[in-house]
Amino acid sequence: MNPYRLSESQLGTIARLADLADSVIAPKAADVDAESRFPSEGMRTLADAGFWGLTVPTELGGMGEGLRMTSAAVDTVAQRCASTAMVYLMHLCGVAAYKSSSDRMAEPLRAAAAGKHLSTLAWSERGSRSHFWAPMSQAEMDGDHVVLNGIKSWVTSAGHANGYVATTRAAGSDNPMAITLYLITDTDSGFRIESPWNAMGMRGNASAPMVMEGLRVAPSRALTDEGAGMDTMMGAVLPTFALGNSAVSVGCCEAAFAATQRHITGQKLEHLGQSLADLPNLRERLARMRLRTDQARAYLASSVDALESGDPTGMVWALGTKAQAAEAAIEVTDLGMRACGGAAFSRHLGIERVFRDARAMSVMAPTTDVLHDFIGKALCGMELF
């Protein structure tokens, strides 16, 4: 099977990634979760093997891939460790933002390809919550510098990233959607990570709040023209985020399916001389897990096709794939918990970790609620905002 319709050479790259993920990422997944620690070993391995440059243009040292390989790669990592996959995805989102202004951001792109620059997005704010398209923070001019103040509520890789793509309302504008994107680097002073990340799932994510207080940056750090950030956010970053987020969900589904299949085919009801797989309701749950996983991945692959071909409905597909895969992840991991009973409730099968991780995607913005509203509006010919 080749669900993402990859070329021979792309399949080879994904096989190499799967080997690395099996040998380094999967063995650490339980510890990363239990200790709520950043998946440093896995991310370093991806960096050293060139995967931080997956989507960086080849002329800047990267692999020059796009949404298709983003989906396949993130799915592959998520099957082994969802936290690592989400950290990797947020990096690819930062890279997508840099690429949209590659004339200004060639340096971080080169560094990402060389495995020396980990990126992320600092968009959600305490004030406007999941409505990331309406930051409350506002840039101010101070001489020839820009001053940033504000509280970013959840920043994946906070304290570990080298580059943070931050949104802020443009200086002097009272329009919340007149957004400028700035690159903040780990060498800047004027920001701090407020508190450690401690969540029910995605515990390796380090998605902590980040406070910017009088953070001064040169205007050359702007990724976009003043107030023109929405085009980059929606046109360049959202497709990567929506498809990649969908791929994390699909990877969680696959991990839950594999663990459930192993358990019900491997465990016995010795007093009856049967295996758990002899129970028809457990087989039915496994079948539903398989079908829903395949559906979610097929929808994702169709979304890649729609976006790559420039289909005018591409953005609706992108929003739709995030919503449907996030809900699939919740359904499939719940089925796995029910099929494996008390064994799943304990930690050793790994299903409860995936069950917890899988809750994240539907609350990551745009949340499933908001996506359903957006899609409904698009289908009724209404403006989204």
Ligand SMILES: Cc1cc2nc3c(=O)[nH]c(=O)nc-3n(C[C@H](O)[C@H](O)[C@H](O)COP(=O)(O)OP(=O)(O)OC[C@H]3O[C@@H](n4cnc5c(N)ncnc54)[C@H](O)[C@@H]3O)c2cc1C
């Ligand atoms: C693991 C993880 C990693 C994250 N990483 C990042 C990151 O790297 N960068 C970043 O910027 N953010 C990140 N986020 C933040 C994320 O994108 C959301 O902003 C955040 O989860 C929203 O939580 P909230 O409590 O503020 O939601 P709220 O906005 O308070 O939403 C609460 C509920 O209201 C619903 N709701 C909200 N608005 C509407 C509406 N208009 N219509 C109907 N229902 C609505 C929501 O669906 C939700 O059920 C991350 C979140 C998680 C969980």
